[in-house]
Amino acid sequence: METKPDVIVIGSGVGGGATARRLAENGVNVLILERGDWVPREQDNWSVSSVFFEKKYTAHDTWLDAKGEAFRPSIYYNVGGCTKFYGASLIRFREKDFDDLLHVEGLSPAWPYRYKDIEPYYQEAEEIFNVHGDDTDDPSAPWRSQAYPYPAMATEPVVAKMAKSMREYGARTSALPLGLNHFEGGNCIRCKTCDGFPCRVGAKSEAETALIQPALATGRVTLSTNTLVQRLLLSEDGNQVTGVEVMRSGKVEVLTAKLIVVACGAINSAALLLRSACAQAPDGVANSSGVVGRNYMAHNQTALMGLSLKENDTVFQKTLQMNEFYFGADDYSFPLGHAQMLGKLQGGMLSANVPYLPKIVGVTMAKHSIDWIAFTEDLPDPNNRVLWKDGKVQLDIRRNNLKPHKVLVKKLASLIRLSGYPVVLTKPLLKHSTSHQCGTVKFGNDPATSALDQYCRSHDQDNLFVIDASFMPSSAAVNPALTIAANAFRAADHMLKKDFGIDVTKQPAEAKAKALIYGAAVRR
Numbered sequence: 120m121e122t123k124p125d126v127i128v129i130g131s132g133v134g135g136g137a138t139a140r141r142l143a144e145n146g147v148n149v150l151i152l153e154r155g156d157w158v159p160r161e162q163d164n165w166s167v168s169s170v171f172f173e174k175k176y177t178a179h180d181t182w183l184d185a186k187g188e189a190f191r192p193s194i195y196y197n198v199g200g201c202t203k204f205y206g207a208s209l210i211r212f213r214e215k216d217f218d219d220l221l222h223v224e225g226l227s228p229a230w231p232y233r234y235k236d237i238e239p240y241y242q243e244a245e246e247i248f249n250v251h252g253d254d255t256d257d258p259s260a261p262w263r264s265q266a267y268p269y270p271a272m273a274t275e276p277v278v279a280k281m282a283k284s285m286r287e288y289g290a291r292t293s294a295l296p297l298g299l300n301h302f303e304g305g306n307c308i309r310c311k312t313c314d315g316f317p318c319r320v321g322a323k324s325e326a327e328t329a330l331i332q333p334a335l336a337t338g339r340v341t342l343s344t345n346t347l348v349q350r351l352l353l354s355e356d357g358n359q360v361t362g363v364e365v366m367r368s369g370k371v372e373v374l375t376a377k378l379i380v381v382a383c384g385a386i387n388s389a390a391l392l393l394r395s396a397c398a399q400a401p402d403g404v405a406n407s408s409g410v411v412g413r414n415y416m417a418h419n420q421t422a423l424m425g426l427s428l429k430e431n432d433t434v435f436q437k438t439l440q441m442n443e444f445y446f447g448a449d450d451y452s453f454p455l456g457h458a459q460m461l462g463k464l465q466g467g468m469l470s471a472n473v474p475y476l477p478k479i480v481g482v483t484m485a486k487h488s489i490d491w492i493a494f495t496e497d498l499p500d501p502n503n504r505v506l507w508k509d510g511k512v513q514l515d516i517r518r519n520n521l522k523p524h525k526v527l528v529k530k531l532a533s534l535i536r537l538s539g540y541p542v543v544l545t546k547p548l549l550k551h552s553t554s555h556q557c558g559t560v561k562f563g564n565d566p567a568t569s570a571l572d573q574y575c576r577s578h579d580q581d582n583l584f585v586i587d588a589s590f591m592p593s594s595a596a597v598n599p600a601l602t603i604a605a606n607a608f609r610a611a612d613h614m615l616k617k618d619f620g621i622d623v624t625k626q627p628a629e630a631k632a633k634a635l636i637y638g639a640a641v642r643r
């Protein structure tokens with residue numbers, strides 16, 4: 120099958136995985152090309168030392184910053200992409216995030232479709248990712264056609280106490296929607312090594328367990344690991360992608376298919392399109408508008424650590440979110456953003472992030488801390504760019520919309536203090552924090568100002584799609600993975616209908632239910 124797939128999907132992260140699964144379940148043959156390998160299930164998966172100090176699973180890549188200085192990015196090249204290590208917070212964007220939304224430093228532009236158009240796909244993505252949630256007390260929650268598939272993850276006493284206190288001081292908190300199989304028959308053990316770690320027992324709903332494994336189970340998908348896509352090749356008239364040049368087992372090969380889906384992550388997808396520049400597309404493939412690589416966004420993010428004399432014995436801490444100030448506050452009329460709890464910080468993690476901190480101090484602080492992260496939307500700026508320079512990715516980026524972020528962090532720090540943690544330490548995650556990267560190959564209705572149409576098809580090459588986080592014209596202020604998956608299902612449905620004449624009907628309930636729990640049951 121590998122020599123003649125219908126569709127080649129480049130990248131096995133949430134964008135590529137969702138596309139491949141949807142296509143394969145509806146009869147299309149797919150070849151997935153992934154530059155990395157499987158993440159082995161092993162003891163080191165849950166080792167702070169291996170994951171945070173030795174960075175055992177972080178990609179060995181070198182990028183350049185705006186000044187041309189080299190750094191090792193926090194990026195993951197493996198089956199499942201970044202979601203193998205993500206925190207599994209699976210949150211819908213708010214309804215107003217799809218419209219023009221005025222921020223204090225500028226406009227967050229409207230999407231070519233609205234919330235109602237993606238809502239059914241959010242629902243499906245939540246089912247596939249086993250999302251546990253409850254919108255009660257989330258003042259900015261968008262409407263939903265069905266309840267969450269599973270009830271919210273329970274909060275432990277220290278966290279419940281904090282929620283009560285924050286409410287008393289004017290900020291409602293609600294359950295953080297999480298993708299785990301913590302239900303009857305599921306094997307999630309609510310461990311302390313979830314956020315930032317791969318799940319050793321395969322209970323986290325991520326791109327490998329929820330998308331790639333079920334896609335492979337259809338028998339219509341071939342996954343080629345350790346296969347780096349170097350360039351896309353164009354037809355003489357430049358209107359079609361005719362080949363995908365790969366490096367596999369030390370050899371260069373050219374693979375072909377009717378449709379090509381680029382899903383390498385927002386930075387690497389832009390880099391691939393840019394380095395595929397040729398006579399027919401001198402500024403890069405899909406780039407007649409000139410937007411490829413521009414408008415990079417990744418959220419303004421700050422971690423907050425509240426310290427008290429009492430020990431925090433919470434094991435699974437990441438259960439609360441706070442959207443009270445998402446669209447503003449009584450004393451601030453512009454959007455501020457979102458906050459959520461982090462997985463419980465451990466001593467080793469602190470020392471890895473703050474190298475000058477003695478280990479014993481880090482361990483003691485972590486025992487007494489409660490941990491949050493605040494996100495504020497950053498705005499698309501064409502001067503914030505991914506470039507391809509001297510054979511390397513270069514990130515030429517200046518952060519924006521920091522004023523409301525500072526206000527949000529101040530409000531959250533005050534709430535944490537009032538809740539019994541008199542000392543609050545903050546750490547802005549500005550430099551090289553690419554975890555929520557998006558926006559670099561944006562979609563839109565106008566080919567002069569966007570690279571993709573509303574189904575993520577290139578305006579320039581009509582057999583080319585880019586289906587990962589790149590398409591987003593604005594970043595909202597919550598984690599992106601659920602939206603990447605929902606948008607991928609929508610794009611794949613369009614592809615099935617337009618390019619394969621397949622009208623997507625719902626799978627029979629029995630088959631669907633089987634697919635939903637497949638990821639949890641798989642043991643390699």
Ligand SMILES: Cc1cc2nc3c(=O)[nH]c(=O)nc-3n(C[C@H](O)[C@H](O)[C@H](O)COP(=O)(O)OP(=O)(O)OC[C@H]3O[C@@H](n4cnc5c(N)ncnc54)[C@H](O)[C@@H]3O)c2cc1C
Nearest residue numbers: 130132134154196200201206207208348384587588598600
């Ligand atoms: C530590 C961490 C925690 C996070 N927590 C959350 C969270 O709780 N909730 C949430 O919603 N989001 C979270 N995110 C963000 C989320 O993981 C990403 O938004 C999402 O995984 C991006 O998916 P993607 O498909 O766009 O790209 P990726 O996940 O980056 O996948 C791209 C894939 O393409 C492959 N690839 C790249 N280039 C090539 C090439 N040239 N040839 C072949 N293959 C290639 C890569 O190896 C990779 O497997 C987190 C991210 C990180 C890093």
Ligand code: SF4
Nearest residue numbers: 307308310313318323
């Ligand atoms: S067992 Fe549950 S809590 Fe632990 S890493 Fe896996 S999904 Fe996360």
